[in-house]
Amino acid sequence: xxxxxxxxxxxxxxxxxxxxxxxxxxxxxxxxxxxxxxxxxxxxxxxxxxxxxxxxxxxxxxxxxxxxxxxxxxxxxxxxxxxxxxxxxxxxxxxxxxxxxxxxxxxxxxxxxxxxxxxxxxxxxxxxxxxxxxxxxxxxxxxxx
Numbered sequence: 035x036x037x038x039x040x041x042x043x044x045x046x047x048x049x050x051x052x053x054x055x056x057x058x059x060x061x062x063x064x065x066x067x068x069x070x071x072x073x074x075x076x077x078x079x080x081x082x083x084x085x086x087x088x089x090x091x092x093x094x095x096x097x098x099x100x101x102x103x104x105x106x107x108x109x110x111x112x113x114x115x116x117x118x119x120x121x122x123x124x125x126x127x128x129x130x131x132x133x134x135x136x137x138x139x140x141x142x143x144x145x146x147x148x149x150x151x152x153x154x155x156x157x158x159x160x161x162x163x164x165x166x167x168x169x170x171x172x173x174x175x176x177x178x179x
Contacts, residue, residue: 081105081115 074097075081081094081103091106104116146154 075103078103078117082113086113 073094075094077098086092086105086107088107088111089109094103100120102118107113
């Protein structure tokens with residue numbers, strides 16, 4: 035820092051020391067965040083108050099709940115935030131998904147062929163024709179239930 039000829043020497047040292055201390059503190063904070071890769075905040079209010087530079091986005095992890103806040107600031111300094119809830123995945127989940135897709139591929143489980151559908155429609159049509167003739171059902175009681 036250049037010396038200002040109009041400022042007393044004691045003031046120049048005080049301001050230069052204060053400036054150096056602020057630089058050291060901010061560089062230490064940045065190093066801690068870079069080492070962990072995760073920025074922890076206390077709730078949504080902590081995320082809202084977290085400073086973000088213009089044209090950047092940061093992921094803020096809530097230390098109280100299973101939530102990630104994606105906070106961004108546009109070029110004009112307007113902040114916006116998206117909130118993501120996350121859950122822990124069970125190790126058995128991929129096996130369950132594979133079983134479900136296998137079940138769906140078996141005939142008669144999840145899909146009906148065109149011929150089966152047409153046969154069912156013909157049966158339904160025959161039953162509906164016989165349901166009401168002159169106000170009385172012609173379908174036996176066990177089939178109408």
